[in-house]
Amino acid sequence: MALVIRRSKIHADGVYTTTAIKRRSIVAEYTGPRLSYSEADAIYEHSPRTYLFGLSDGERVVDGDGIAAFINHCCDPNCESDEIKGRVIIRAIRKIAPGEELAYDYCLYDGDPDDPALCHCGAKNCRGSMYSEKEIRERRTLAKKRKPRA
Numbered sequence: 001m002a003l004v005i006r007r008s009k010i011h012a013d014g015v016y017t018t019t020a021i022k023r024r025s026i027v028a029e030y031t032g033p034r035l036s037y038s039e040a041d042a043i044y045e046h047s048p049r050t051y052l053f054g055l056s057d058g059e060r061v062v063d064g065d066g067i068a069a070f071i072n073h074c075c076d077p078n079c080e081s082d083e084i085k086g087r088v089i090i091r092a093i094r095k096i097a098p099g100e101e102l103a104y105d106y107c108l109y110d111g112d113p114d115d116p117a118l119c120h121c122g123a124k125n126c127r128g129s130m131y132s133e134k135e136i137r138e139r140r141t142l143a144k145k146r147k148p149r150a
């Protein structure tokens, strides 16, 4: 398997495979130092783009330093992320042909309340945001509550 970084139609740069990938293969590990949320906030507070991956302990993020950090989000992805004993891997969820861009569903669940994290994946079923379905519903409910009555 050979992965390369190239310009992407989804966003800036993305990761492509130059060889065929079998379904269920691990395509990359999301490597990088582990930071607490407050450490990450201090470093990236004013940064428009980050390479952070939230771990399931809800306390730490991986500050991506490898190729996996360049994989874009898609609402109809060909990969998924998984956490195994604290390590984050990206796995193919279907057969992937040479030349295809790799993408997984970020399912974002936190972030700036005023940032809709708009999605430009172009999939037929694009939900318009990189947030998870659950997070989108919760944000909608919160926005309605916040709206001042006329």
Ligand SMILES: C[S@@+](CC[C@H](N)C(=O)[O-])C[C@H]1O[C@@H](n2cnc3c(N)ncnc32)[C@H](O)[C@@H]1O
Pocket: 010, 011, 012, 013, 014, 048, 049, 050, 051, 052, 069, 070, 071, 072, 073, 074, 118, 119, 120, 121, 130
């Ligand atoms: C980990 S980086 C991915 C690599 C990025 N394309 C680059 O060139 O640095 C994650 C950032 O890419 C952008 N991104 C990834 N997928 C996207 C999508 N489907 N729609 C819009 N922006 C996306 C967002 O700004 C996100 O915060």
Ligand SMILES: [Zn+2]
Pocket: 074, 075, 076, 119, 120, 121, 122, 123, 125, 126, 127, 128, 129
């Ligand atoms: Zn989308």
